[in-house]
Amino acid sequence: MARTPCCEKMGLKKGPWTPEEDQILISHIQRYGHGNWRALPKQAGLLRCGKSCRLRWINYLRPDIKRGKFSKEEEDIIIKLHRVLGNRCGWATIATRLPGRTDNEIKNFWHTHLKKRVERGEVQNMMNPFEEAQGASSAGILMNMPQVGVDASGATSSVTEKVLIANDSLLSRRNIPPIVGLGFYGAVSSNVSGEIIANNSHSEIGEEMEFWYNMFMNNHHKGTKM
DNA sequence: AATTTAGGCAACCGCCTGATG
């Protein structure tokens, strides 16, 4: 059975927001907050669905929105993170790293500017911290794999050992994203059920690496649950 | 000056996930 649509289309307005609608939404949220987006338009007297109100607020009206051109630093962060995360678990996560920027804005900026530059090879030397740490010519990455016992050729055994994973094909066969290279730092190991778990070494590598660590953990769990 | 094309971006759509009953 099909889900009921998020909003009743009949009588609800679509398309660009008018300044009057913006003002109504801002005033309402400033007075009452936005606890329930679905109920908000009715309470505020707007002929919009809750989703539309939420999007308008988050992407345009929020007071902490930063508008204007992206800085070089912001570009670098987007490119680096996109390399790691890809489109699929990325824009919102990247947005958390760029205060005042929205996922929609970052997504648009990627598709209209950065994607072309990356495709043209203008940013090909941009590496994430793991790649930088390993060096571009590194033979592989080291992981603690107590239960898997996978050697560099991909063969399995019951032996608990540190494993050097030599190439991307092995990673892809095991459905592990390349960022598993964090294991190079000794910050990752896996438990008996095959789930990646943390040890405490990542706490010593600073805020930036903490961020990348969390990024890895999220990415890994998403990548392995399928 | 008029028309066409391309780029930029706001907004919508549909799917997914977590919470709740």
Added chain:
DNA sequence: GCATCAGGCGGTTGCCTAAAT
């Protein structure tokens, strides 16, 4: 365990504007 709701997210569309012809 299942159905439904609500919020969140990425993909995509379509409008607007500036540049090119």
